[in-house]
Structure formats: C-alpha cells, structure tokens
Amino acid sequence: MPEEIAEPTVPAAMPAALAVAELRRRCDPDSLPFQSLVELEDLAVPPGQEIAIEALRFGVSMRHPDYHIYAFAPATAARLGFVRDFLDQCAAKEPPPSDVCYVNNFENPQTPNVLALPAGRGAQLRDAMKELVQELRAALPAAFENEDYRTKRHGIDEKFKQRQEEAFGALQKRAQKEGVAIIRTPVGIAFAPMRDNEVLSPDEFQKLPAAERKKVTATIEDMQEKMEGIIRQVPVWAREHREELRQLNRDVTRYAVAHLMQEERAAFADLPPVEIYLAAVERDVIENVDDFLGESGRPEMALGPIGESAGPDHLAFRRYQVNLLVDNSGKTGAPVIYEDNPTVHSLVGRIEHIARFGALLTDFNLLKAGALHRSNGGYLVLDAMKLLRNPLAYDALKRALRAGEVRIQSLEQMLSLTGTVSPDAAPVPLKVKVVLIGPRILYYLLNQFDSEFTELFKVQVDVEDQIDRDADRVLMVARMIATLVRRHRLRPLDRGGVARLLEQLARESGDGQKLSIETPAVLDLLKESDHWAGQAGREAITAADIQQSIDARQRRADRIYRRMREQVRNGVLQVETTGRRIGQVNGLSVIALGAFNFGHPSRITAQVRLGSGRVIDIEREVELGGHLHSKGVLILSGFLGGRYAQDKPLSLQASLVFEQSYGPIEGDSASSAELYALLSAIGQLPLRQDLAVTGSVDQHGRIQAIGGVNEKVEGFFDVCAEQGLSGRQGVIIPATNVRHLMLRQDVVDAVAAGRFAIYAVKTVDEGMALLTGMPAGAADGAGNYPAGSVNHAVAARLEHYASKARELARRAEGGPDGERK
C-alpha cells in the first residue's frame, strides 16, 4: 500500500448522507419463496457447513490412530448438534464393537485379565458363570455327602488316627511294661519311674541300686527319644493325611465340575480366550472346593486384594464373577458417547471400593468403565474446555490415545503415590475416534504449546458461524429454522416472522450481507418468540413476537446502558450533541456486557503546543490504553508527518484523551476521531458536536472499517434522541462499514424523517469537511493548500510551530540573532 503514495490529493467533496435503504437491508416477506415453513423439508446439516462436513468425513474415515478431530464450536459441545448427528450417521453403518469383561486372574489375582468378546457374548459369559457357581454350590456339597465319599474319607481319617494311636499306644504299652508313667504336664508330657502305681519320690529313687537307677534313667531317656520321634513324625503324617484328603476331594470335585462345565465349554468353544479362562476356573474350583462345602475354606486367599470373609452373599465366589465392563449386546452400530463431565476417572474408568470393617477394599469386580471403554470401537465427543478444566483428564486422554490402550488406575497409581492395594488391571486395547469440540482460540493455543496435541488431533473442523445472504442460502436458513421449529415443537413462524428473524440474523452476523447461523442463538430466539406468541394467544410466531423477544432480551440486559444514558442526560457524563468545539469530537465505543453490546459516545479531546513531534496518548501513559489503541495513536504521528512535515520538523507536542473514561480502552476504531480532534486543535478549527465519529485511519488518511458499527450508531442516536433530535445530528462511519449496517428500525425511521443522518467517509479529508463545514483542501504542485481549507489551517499552524522551533534552536545555539547561553 505505501507504494500508492502517488495518489493525487483531490479536493474532498462533502459526503452526502446515506440513503435510508442503505441503513438496514430489509427482508421482504413477500420475497420469500414459500408460503409457510411447513412446506420446507428438514435440513440434516446446518447451512454453510460444507467444508466442516468434508473435514469431519475425512477425520472419521481416516483410520490412522493419530487423526483425531478438533471441531471449532462457538457454543458448548453439547449444543453442536450437527457434529453429533454426523457421527451418529457414520456410527450406524459400523458394526457394534466387542464386549469387554474383566475376569479373575487365578494365577495372580492382583492383575485381573481382560476378555474382549463379540457383542452380546460378554453378558452370556457373565450369566453362564453366575449359573455355574450356583450349580456348583448345590452339586459339590451333594457330591461330598455321598456315602462312598464319606466312607473313603473316614478310611483316610482312620488311617491317620491309627498311625498315631499305634505309635503312641506302643510307647504307652512299653511304659507300662517298664514301670514308667506318662504324665501330662501343663505344657507337655513327661516320663517318670513308678512303683506300686505311684511315681517314685526322689528319696525312693536315690535308694535304688545304682545299676537300677542307671537302667531307669536309660529307659526313660530312650522313651523320651521315641516320643520325640513320634512327635516329629506326626506333622509328616498329618501332611500326608491332608494330601490324601485333598487328592480325594480333587478327584470328587474334578468329576463333578467337568460334568457341570461341559455346557459352558461347549457354548464358548469358538472363543479360545474363554476356553482358557474356563480351564482356569475349573482348576481353581478343584483346588478350593472347601469354599463350596460351607466349611471355613480360605476366602481371604480366594479374593486376593479384597480379603473379606464369606458373608451372607458368599463373597468368596466373587472371584468367579465376570465383570462385564462394556456390554454391547443388542447394539446395532458403533457407539457415539458424549461425556459431559470429562474427569480423569469418567474417561479412563475407576476402581471402586467397599467399606468393610473400617477398611476400603476392592477387587476386579469393582473396576468400572470410563467413557473411553464405552466409546471403544466408536466415537467419543468431549468438550475441550471442560476436558482442560478437569485436572489430569487431558493428560490421561492423551496417554490412552498414544498408547492405544486404556488402563484403569487409581489416582494413587496414576501419580505414583503410595496407596491402598488395588487391582493392576490389564489394559484394554483402544480404537476410538475422539472429537474435541471447543473454541478456535483453544485449538491454536494447544497447537502452539502442546506438541502431543498436534500429533494426535490432526483434523480440524472449522465450523462456519455465518453465511452469505443470497437467495439460495436464505432458503437454506429458512429450512434450518423450520427444522428447529419441528424438532423443538415450537409454533410455526409466519412469513413476516421468518423475515424478521432473517433480519435479526443479519444483524447478529454484524453484516447486512450475511446471516448468522449459530444454531443455539437462533434456537434461543425461536424459543423466546414462541413464548411471547403464546402469551399473545397466537398460533404462529409473527414479526412482532420476534421483535418482542429482541426488545425484552435487551431490556433484561441493558441496565448499565440505561444508567449511562441517564448520566449523560443529567450532565454527569458530558456529551455534547449541539454546537462546535475546537479539539473535541464525539468518538464512539462499544461496551460488551455478556451477550449484550451497546455503543456509547465519549468526548475525545486534543491539546497541542510547541514540541518535538510527539503525540502523547494519555490513555497509554496511564496504562488504560491497549496495544491496538496505542498503535492507532502512533499512526496519527505518521499521518501528520507524512502530510504536513515532509520538509520540516514536526514541532508540536500533542496530547489525546478519552474524557471521563475510567476503564481500559482497546481497539483502534477511535483513531479517526482522535485525528479529527488533533487536526481541529492544530488548525484551531471548530468541530461539529452534533456528529459522532467512528473508524480507524491509516498513515495515509484513509478511513478503515471497524466493528460494532450498528451499536455505535444506535448508541449516539439514543443520546441525541434523549437530548432532542435536531435534524443535524448524525454519525460518520467508514464507507467500508456501510455493508454492515442493520440499524434498528427507530433509527432508520428517524433518518427517513430527516431527523438523523449517517455519513460514510473514505478519507480523513471527507470527515474533516463534514465536521468543520470547510473544504479539506488539496495541495497544489508546491505542496501548498488553498486558503480557507482545513489542511491550510493545519499546515499553517505547523509551519508556525516549526519556525518557532527553529528560532528557539538558533537562540539555544547562539546564532546570529541570539546569544549563546
């Protein structure tokens, strides 16, 4: 652009006010190509989302694991319905994924095994195991009640008893024969010499001949050794006895179990992992048959980590249960899961605990699925903001996606902290397409600061929030409205209602040539209009109902706006809407309060004096001006230097301020107003106060588009209306903003009545001509401006400053006309 400096400076004509038709692009109900919304078919996909759908289709069909999707959404993920609708359609064509079960690992109960079974087979296995345990509990005790078994067991018991009795009996007999008593002491047994059925006293013993004493002692010593041998042998016999009993129990159990499990084995013969599991179950039942016999058993070993005693529900049998983590029986397509609360545990699952006797216990049956399990083989939709707000959730998601598996862990395990003993469950292989829905800014931030995000979320779905306002698209939006009305059972809209709604969508898009297609906002407006139509007893929503919704919504939100207008009315906030002032202009700003934005005029004033060419932005000096605002002010210096000080120093110092502004100011939309105030102050040119100004300016004096033009015009209009519309009041806007005008009807009506005006300008000169009522003035070949023009006055004042500055410089340097100081 700087290359175009050759552009000749032509005298700026006084711009004419905009025609009424340019202020609001109306939608004529009669122009709509339908009589009633009922005629219109549902719209499966919101209008204008062709590229987004293409991106979605690509993301869904890309089966490589790193092609997850990030969809830009203006609202919350829950409200981005079409993405979910699209995923539902895709998922319906896909087969249902496997069931996922956790089962006990009989080798190591601490690490439960995972079984992936065809959809519906998980529930079948769970029920089969439940039934099997019930049958075992009935059949095994019966098998052990059998008379043959009892006889055999009795024989084994008797053999053990007999071994001991024989050994001890022989010793007792020998003791009797040798005259030795076997006496039970408090902690054991002892041998003592006897005579006449009495134990010898020490005296009696001492009176025995030495040889006999020696013999007695030796006999007792020998018997004690024998007894020791027997005592040492008893545990060996006991072990043999237990082993014999165990073997007998195993044989009886094996026969009963094999018979009972025949059916289960046949039912799952096509699934080798289940066959392996059932074999392990059989082995475990055989080894732990006591649990089924109502005896003490060993439940604390049986349950591994849970370690609870058999309760009324026979908790010992929990190890044979099947924890059906994901049940896809009866499903016809792949799952589409939307997790509204994406915490770490709601994503990767959790380990629940049972409080028992003051301790928290768990086992594999208490492993609970997370959204990743439920969506495995399908799609998981998450709200990106919520995901990031939940500690550890985002990291857990990435970890699972990177690893291609999801592992249920307690928080302690996850953070490597010391915790209670919990199952270390085998991970579940993961094949899922994750769709994050979030704001655009978040996508860019994650892309910039998180390389893992970039690697995992390679597909961006950029959702359009507005479309062109041509005939075809107007019809599409009307179909969208019809779809929403039907889907949400609202009153139908008449053609006037549709037209008014389309106008409002244009207004919300901030461009009269476009339509906002933010479905949630449209739906809200429809719901509210439906309410007002109902209040008015109407069968259909009319333009009046739409207008009432808009007005009522504004009334609910505009308390601050009303207060500010009141303060202007009272003179507390000084805004002049009549007369002329030097160095003062009405600038316009937009204040955003939630969903309600309003425009507000502010006095922008400028002061100039001799100086070194610096324009001081007071807002910036006190750190109330944002970066863009400061940039706009600095551009002014560029403009002044470029236009008026090509061959001389810019010898002024100027200050600019937003009067009675006590908050931060951002944006450069007031830069043209600041320039007008500055030029007015330099050239001592009075500016009309019945005009307000908006627009940014470049260094060449061209006026550039700004945002919020409608709110700004309406803000000044409201102030003028309260102070009395004079017919001279109006707003100067950038010409490039004319297409954005969708002004309120009362503003349009005032313009039509000649009581208000909107002017569009392309250059600073046009703006100054309007504000001063003087021609801007074009430079001649020598760079001089015609007398009586704005630019002449400005250039002359700057020349005056420059010569004054030169004079001061000479004096300071002790030149011919001055003394050196």
Add this chain to the structure above:
Amino acid sequence: MASENELTLRRVVVALDVAADFAPAIELAATVAAGWRAGLRGLFAEDERLHRLAALPFAQQLEPATALRSPISAEGMRAEIDALMRRMRQELESVAERHGLQWSFDAAPGSIDRDELVIESDELLAIGLSTRPIMSQMRLGSPWQRTVGRLRRRVLLVRGRSDANAALAVLYDATPPSRRALDAAIRIAGACRRPLILVTPEQVPDAQRVEAEAAAQAAGVRTRSVVARSASLAALPSALPVRVDLLIVGGDGVSAIDASERMSSGAVLIV
C-alpha cells in the same frame, strides 16, 4: 421340696485338672446351669505325681509345640500349674459372666481325692472326658474316669467341642427318670434357645409323646420328635437325625456313659 420328677440344681461343679480340655466343659456346664440360673464352680484338682516328677533329678518334659525337651524343676512346675489354673479361672469367669451366672473357683493343690469326691444333692458334676491333646489325635486318658464310673446320676459328661447352634436331645420313655430328663431338657433348651429333639422308643404310646411335645412347646421350645426303634441308649447316638450337642437322659449312669462314648462329640447329661 422338689418332686422326684424334677431336678433341682443350685450349682454345677466343673471338675478340672492339668490334663482337662477345660473350655468345652466349662461352656457346656454354664449352658446347663443357665437352665436353673444355678451357680458355677470350678474345682481344680492337681496331680500329685507332677510334684514328685519335678523333684526327680533327671526329670524332663517334652513340649509337643516345639518337640524340644526341657528340664523340670519344682518351682517351674509350680509356676506352670499356677498359670494353667489362672487360664481356667479366667475362662470360667468369662463364660459365667456371659451367661449371667454366679461363679467360684477352687484349687486344692495336691489335695483332692477324686475317689472321695462327693457332691451335694442339689449339685451336678461336669467332667471333661477329653483331655487336652498332646498332638493331633494323641490324648492321655482322663483321670476322672473312675469318678464317672462311681457316679450314677447328676453328672454332665463332656466330650469334644461344643457347638452353640447344635440341637439338644432328650430320651423320653415316660418313666419317672425320663420325665426328669424331659423337664431338665426343656429348661436348658429354653434358656439357651436351642431346638430340642424328643427321642421316644417305639413302645411309648403316642399320647405320651404328644404330651411331652406339648410340654416343651408350652415352654416356648422348638421341638422335633424322633421315634427310636430301640430303647437302648447304646444305639441312640446313631439314631439322631442331626448333630446333637447334648443328650439328656434320666437314671442309668452306666448306660449313659456307654452312650457318651459312642458320641464322637457332644455331651451326655445324666439326671
């Protein structure tokens, strides 16, 4: 004055010694005493042989728990006997308090002559026939065996462990001693809230059986009737349909002892 058909009971005396498997005997004695709110007395009889043994220069004892031998001294033996007595006393105290009974504990070091032991007419002697096992199935015989043989009634013979949920059984043949047994059984079953199995020989008329059942039911005792083919006590244990913890019989002590020996566990109360 109690009638011949009614057992009066002021106190149950539990005979204890070093060899006694004391916990089951104390528990069952308390169960019986509870039927009459009778007192409980622990009577510990020392074995004089232990002191003689301890005085012998080569005396040693084998401890089954460790299979190790250790020398015995008179002081050591005394301390061990005292420790055992304290355990028995604590057990008696604990069980008596649980049943809400008065209790006392007597120990006569080396002085009780079992052959001379006499109980009062309103007392009952509870004797544990099982001794503490040396190891597994290895036991020495009870030194109270001879006392048991001498007593014909008012004796509770305990063998093995007691089961708080097991049933009680009474043999009722409509004779006066069996009426006494029935009365005692109803009292005990009522106090410990256990079911009562009423065993009647075939020859007992139905009317009398029904009368006996009614008496039990009137006292709030759940009753089950069993008809035994024989009136022989010796054949009785195998005729019982469920596990019985305590069999109550009237009169003939010798037969009752014989019956108790046939019961692998449980006890016989002869009234």
